[in-house]
Amino acid sequence: MGDACSCGGCVGSKIGCDNVLDKFPEQKADLEKYMDSLPIGKEKEANRGLLIQCLHKAQGIYGYLPESVQLFVANKLGLHLSEVYGVISFYSYFTDIPVGENKINVCLGTACFVKGADKVMAEFERVLGVKDGQTTENGKFTLGGLRCVGACSLAPVVMVNDRVYGNVTPAMVGDIIADCK
Amino acid sequence: MINLTINNQPVSVEEGSTILEAAGKLGIRIPTLCHIKLDCFNVEHRVGSCRVCVVEVEGRPNLAPSCCTPVMEGMVVKTNTIRAINARRTMLDLILSDHPKDCLTCEKNLECELQNLAQEMGLHRIVYEGEQSTYPKDMANESIVRDLNKCIMCRRCETACNEIQTVGILSGVRRGFEAVVAPSGERPLNETKCTFCGQCVAACPVGALTEMDHTYAVWRALNDKTKTVVVQTAPAVRAAIGEMFGIMEGCTTGKMVTGLRMLGFDKVFDTDFTADLTIMEETHELIERVKAGKNLPILTSCCPGWVKFFEHQFPDMINIPSSAKSPQQMFGAVAKTFYAEKIGVKPEDMVVVSVMPCLAKKYEASREEFNSSGARDVDIVISTRELGKMFQEAGILFEKLEDSEYDSPLGESTGAAVIFGATGGVLEAALRTAADWLTGEDLKDIDFKAVRGFEAIREATVNVAGMDIKVAVASGLGNARKLLEKIRSGEADYTAIEIMACPGGCLNGGGQPYIHGDTSILKKRMDALYAEDTGKTIRKSHQNPDIKKIYEEFFGEPGSHKAHELLHTHYKARTNA
Ligand code: SF4
Numbered sequence A: 001m002g003d004a005c006s007c008g009g010c011v012g013s014k015i016g017c018d019n020v021l022d023k024f025p026e027q028k029a030d031l032e033k034y035m036d037s038l039p040i041g042k043e044k045e046a047n048r049g050l051l052i053q054c055l056h057k058a059q060g061i062y063g064y065l066p067e068s069v070q071l072f073v074a075n076k077l078g079l080h081l082s083e084v085y086g087v088i089s090f091y092s093y094f095t096d097i098p099v100g101e102n103k104i105n106v107c108l109g110t111a112c113f114v115k116g117a118d119k120v121m122a123e124f125e126r127v128l129g130v131k132d133g134q135t136t137e138n139g140k141f142t143l144g145g146l147r148c149v150g151a152c153s154l155a156p157v158v159m160v161n162d163r164v165y166g167n168v169t170p171a172m173v174g175d176i177i178a179d180c181k
Numbered sequence B: 001m002i003n004l005t006i007n008n009q010p011v012s013v014e015e016g017s018t019i020l021e022a023a024g025k026l027g028i029r030i031p032t033l034c035h036i037k038l039d040c041f042n043v044e045h046r047v048g049s050c051r052v053c054v055v056e057v058e059g060r061p062n063l064a065p066s067c068c069t070p071v072m073e074g075m076v077v078k079t080n081t082i083r084a085i086n087a088r089r090t091m092l093d094l095i096l097s098d099h100p101k102d103c104l105t106c107e108k109n110l111e112c113e114l115q116n117l118a119q120e121m122g123l124h125r126i127v128y129e130g131e132q133s134t135y136p137k138d139m140a141n142e143s144i145v146r147d148l149n150k151c152i153m154c155r156r157c158e159t160a161c162n163e164i165q166t167v168g169i170l171s172g173v174r175r176g177f178e179a180v181v182a183p184s185g186e187r188p189l190n191e192t193k194c195t196f197c198g199q200c201v202a203a204c205p206v207g208a209l210t211e212m213d214h215t216y217a218v219w220r221a222l223n224d225k226t227k228t229v230v231v232q233t234a235p236a237v238r239a240a241i242g243e244m245f246g247i248m249e250g251c252t253t254g255k256m257v258t259g260l261r262m263l264g265f266d267k268v269f270d271t272d273f274t275a276d277l278t279i280m281e282e283t284h285e286l287i288e289r290v291k292a293g294k295n296l297p298i299l300t301s302c303c304p305g306w307v308k309f310f311e312h313q314f315p316d317m318i319n320i321p322s323s324a325k326s327p328q329q330m331f332g333a334v335a336k337t338f339y340a341e342k343i344g345v346k347p348e349d350m351v352v353v354s355v356m357p358c359l360a361k362k363y364e365a366s367r368e369e370f371n372s373s374g375a376r377d378v379d380i381v382i383s384t385r386e387l388g389k390m391f392q393e394a395g396i397l398f399e400k401l402e403d404s405e406y407d408s409p410l411g412e413s414t415g416a417a418v419i420f421g422a423t424g425g426v427l428e429a430a431l432r433t434a435a436d437w438l439t440g441e442d443l444k445d446i447d448f449k450a451v452r453g454f455e456a457i458r459e460a461t462v463n464v465a466g467m468d469i470k471v472a473v474a475s476g477l478g479n480a481r482k483l484l485e486k487i488r489s490g491e492a493d494y495t496a497i498e499i500m501a502c503p504g505g506c507l508n509g510g511g512q513p514y515i516h517g518d519t520s521i522l523k524k525r526m527d528a529l530y531a532e533d534t535g536k537t538i539r540k541s542h543q544n545p546d547i548k549k550i551y552e553e554f555f556g557e558p559g560s561h562k563a564h565e566l567l568h569t570h571y572k573a574r575t576n577a
């Protein structure tokens, strides 16, 4: 675990920091309130069913899932930290490294790929100057690939935060980025 | 009962049984790989991931994995059709496509379940050549090597660590070709709460999890003319080492001692001697605490896996385990002070080797506080398996050896010490001594059978010198956790508790010969240890003549200043993921 944090504002600045729980009591209260509203019981197996939604909420709050947050969720659900980490590492949606303000995700599922998602991805990489999985230096954008998002009729699909763009061509990349500003 | 036929043979089994179990009843073997069942601990790992156990079920379009398909009335099963056999072979071919083919130099060579299956099913060539995983090995700790390139994702280690031990270190991470079993954050084991109990190593069917081999260091020491090399053997080793040479029943203590002399050790000593010493110190502490009526229950502290477990998981309770060192560390301290002085050898010219049923003992010996002699008290720790390999390397035909006796003075021991190797044994040994000390008599009724056996948690109220003492025994860290939680909440009022990290105690330690799921072997080891106890003329630690002598000559009384200096330790609260 990292040393005491001195960055002064992990959530806003997206700088990696493992002290977010203590640093941001309001956010922690938010997560706690959400988890307390769930039917968490004594049975580990039943609680496991609640894990994904808790992680979803936590990532919504913090932007990513540092270990202290994983441990918080694990303890509340009575799960082992390793099990929580296993789930986070399984789903490409979750991340334990800090991400940019805007998450640009290019679907690389079969349908999108066949319709040219790789070219869209390459264009994003060129314009943003980062590779798949990386965050731009100014902390504004994180570029990633996704497995199928279930919108194959719109292939190729790009998701920017909660917004979905369909039938994307490399020519549209500049406008999509401009939309974020 | 459910009636079905398998390979044209009728069979009836209880509802809820699997096809695999029904086939077993008929004497039909179906190969398995990911499945493992440990009968005496009620543990079954049934994930159905490898599909090596598939069979044909009439009326079903798909082959069924027999390890996790329940039987149904009237079911017609064929285990040996060409379709089933081909499917199994394909599954194995696929597993082998991403498995290193370095069997010749693999730690698990001839003990690997994948290798056995390939042989049994007659695979003679590699069908699929493809990309191979390239994970770096984790060798950053003293006990366990993780070589995930050999992992077949059966997840047996996860059940061992998370369900049985509840330590929760291992989990499947990432997915697809990149999937591995790893601690959170994919840290090396030494940066986690791992107890080094080695139960994951015992569970792993292949060479992905193995012990850190220290045999070469032993060979080097044995060939160094300037060193006096002494060896100690833990109680449970004698009940299992014979298995590696086809001796499946009884202790082979005498042969093992002969073999160790043939390897070239200057003195062959017994950890049982310091097990007796442990009982002296621990029982003294128990009686003191009972008299004072505080800091109870007292918990045993001879198991390093257990010690690391409570340091991480119950840091608020680190004052209740006994402060007595484990027999291994008492031996190291005594050998390099008392004994070195006696024979006029400088501690730095002495090498202390331990043979242990355990992988956590390797870690324990490296803990920095164990340096009573000024440097490491126990220099090298090898497992029962490693000793067996050394015998093989040296061309020692173990089964043909004559018996011989341990050297004096650190080789004399009692029946109380030998049962340290079985769950419940330490507590029973302490009760034997406590009863005598409190009554001032030499009691005859010394078999405390209520604390023996493989049951998860055993509780008993035993009458010692007219006093009712409530005791409990747990083996397996999951069971230990249950007891500890009861103590923490104030729900339990025990006086003394014995805990061993491995289910069944040291006889099922992570360094013992592999049992591949056959728990009848554990039963035999337990019987062997209790038979060795009953066969001894002296069965109480405080009556060991050499123990009496060492107190007269060196320590004074149990709990003396000198005893505290050399035979006791302290614990530290630890965190980490
Ligand atoms: S040695 Fe024990 S605690 Fe460590 S990973 Fe293996 S099973 Fe878990």
Ligand code: SF4
Pocket (backbone or CB within 6 Å): B150, B151, B152, B153, B154, B155, B156, B157, B158, B181, B203, B204, B205, B206, B208, B209
């Ligand atoms: S490390 Fe061994 S026990 Fe664990 S999943 Fe891999 S092959 Fe199975």
Ligand code: FES
Pocket (backbone or CB within 6 Å): B031, B032, B033, B034, B035, B047, B048, B049, B050, B051, B052, B053, B054, B065, B066, B067, B068
């Ligand atoms: S042994 Fe049945 S699926 Fe692996």
